[in-house]
Amino acid sequence: MEKDKLLIAGKEFTSRLMVGTGKYDDYVLMAKAIEASGAEIVTVAVRRVNISDRSKESLLDHIDLKKYTLLPNTAGCYSAEDAVRTCRLAREAGLSDFVKLEVLGDEKTLFPNNEELLKAAQILVKEGFTVLPYTSDDPIVCKKLQDIGCAAVMPLGAPIGSGLGIRNPYNLRIILESVSVPVIVDAGVGTASDAAIAMELGCDGVLMNTAIAGATDPVAMAEAMNLAVRAGRLAYLAGRIPRKLYATASSPLKGVIE
Amino acid sequence: MKLIKVNGEEKETVSMFVSEFLEELSIDPRPVAIELNREILPKKDYKTTILNDGDQLEIVWFVSGG
Numbered sequence: 001m002e003k004d005k006l007l008i009a010g011k012e013f014t015s016r017l018m019v020g021t022g023k024y025d026d027y028v029l030m031a032k033a034i035e036a037s038g039a040e041i042v043t044v045a046v047r048r049v050n051i052s053d054r055s056k057e058s059l060l061d062h063i064d065l066k067k068y069t070l071l072p073n074t075a076g077c078y079s080a081e082d083a084v085r086t087c088r089l090a091r092e093a094g095l096s097d098f099v100k101l102e103v104l105g106d107e108k109t110l111f112p113n114n115e116e117l118l119k120a121a122q123i124l125v126k127e128g129f130t131v132l133p134y135t136s137d138d139p140i141v142c143k144k145l146q147d148i149g150c151a152a153v154m155p156l157g158a159p160i161g162s163g164l165g166i167r168n169p170y171n172l173r174i175i176l177e178s179v180s181v182p183v184i185v186d187a188g189v190g191t192a193s194d195a196a197i198a199m200e201l202g203c204d205g206v207l208m209n210t211a212i213a214g215a216t217d218p219v220a221m222a223e224a225m226n227l228a229v230r231a232g233r234l235a236y237l238a239g240r241i242p243r244k245l246y247a248t249a250s251s252p253l254k255g256v257i258e
Numbered sequence: 259m260k261l262i263k264v265n266g267e268e269k270e271t272v273s274m275f276v277s278e279f280l281e282e283l284s285i286d287p288r289p290v291a292i293e294l295n296r297e298i299l300p301k302k303d304y305k306t307t308i309l310n311d312g313d314q315l316e317i318v319w320f321v322s323g324g
Contacts, residue, residue, distance in 0.1 A: 020324030030322070045323025046291075048265040048316065054284045059320055075323050088298050089318050093291035160324070209324030 004237065006205055008182055009098075009130040009151040011069070015040045016199065017229040018071065018184065020209025024218065027062040033212055034068070037222035043071045043100055043207070046090045071132065073100040078113065080120035087124055099124065100154070100186075100207075102134040110160040114141045118148065125149035134186045137171040139178045146179045153179055154207060157198060158188025161210040165194035169201055176202050192221075192228035199232025200240070260311035276315075277304040283317075290319045 006013040018041040024030035034042055042063060050056060063070070072090035077083040080103060087099045103120055105113035112135050124131050130151045135141050137155040145153050155175055158164035165188060166172065176183055182204035189195050189208045198206050206229055215221035262269050262279070273279035276299065280287050292299045293316040299307060 021322040022324040024322065043324055044320040046318050047321045049285060049290060049319050051265050051267055051269070051283055051317070058289055059322055060289055070320065072320060073323055085293070085296070089291040089293060089316070090320075091291075092298050092300065093289065093319055213324075 004233070006182060008132070013040050013069075015226075015229075016205040016233055017195070017225055018043065018205060018207040019212060019222070019225075020207070021059060021063070022209050023213035027057065027059065029218060030213070031062045033218040033222040034063070035222075036219045036226065037212065038226040039068070041069045041071050041098075041207075043073050043209070045075050046072055046086050046093065069098065070094050070096060071098050071100045073134075074102050074120075076104070077102065078104050078116075080116040080123070083116070083120040084123050087120075087129055088127075091129065097128060097130045098132065099129050100132050100134060101150075112136055112156075114138070117141075118144055121145055121148045121150055132184070137168050137175065139171065139174040142175045142183075143178045146181050150181065152182040152184055152204070154184045154186035156187040157185045157194065158190075160187040161214075162188055163190030163211060163214075164188055165190050166197045166201075169197065172198070172201050172203060189225075192224040195225050195228040196232035196235070199229055200235050202236050205229075260309060260313075262309055262311075262313050262315060264315040265317055271309070274308060275305055276307045276309060279309055279315075280304065280317075285317060290317050292317050 006016050015038045017037055017039045019037045019039040020043045074083040074086040077086055083103045103113050103116040105111045121131050121133055125148055132152045132154055133145050133150050134154045142153040157166045184205040184207055185198040185203050186207040189211045195206045212218050212222045259270050271279055273282050295314050
């Protein structure tokens, strides 16, 4: 486990859990939950500064940038053009090339618009961004994203914020066979076992926000997710036994008293 | 006096440079990124970029998100 690092665009990470910073009641709780999660990559959104009310605290006052890698997202973008603009602004604000690219299809499902996603990814890769795209659990699209030059692919486990878990493990398995870049399940996780399932399938990481921030005790859930991702990874590396329909005795058959 | 559209709101200002305008709005330039007429304005240019009447500014920063 010691040497089992996650490598994204040549950058090494020990933790395979990535967490969002949204939906917390306050920044103090958020910081505690992030700490408990053990995550090294945290996602943030890019939004207009409120011109008329300057009283709001800055998110960055609560995130130690020496400890965490910021992953700005393009949440709320419905076209390649808006997503590309947002990424350029994010790079300027954060001085890093890492972006979580999401181009949404509709407000109800928040499913990706893959056509626009591919378009945006193409432009951003050319401009030198390290692109981590949120995508459907579609092996063909994932392969295309890899071929464009994305540093990872981030298929959804279920709709954003739904907590439905890993709805299509078979697609994830095909994606894992189709691409060589890291596969990070982004969205859909509801509880610890969901994260463990993703990792046991062989995924390289899991990204989540609502499952932690929306839990009754976010700090405890963050710790649960930390353990689940590590447990799932370890189980994957350990190699599980095959599923069999019938029993195999664990105790010797010989020497049973008569 | 010039009229600048900043983050969708119209503002009147006498500020000559972008850096002065930020000061007028009490915005710390360090954590923000700016688009001037839909082009990224690098931080090093805030002090030397002159604002013209009708300019459009987008001033963004990082907020909580997933």
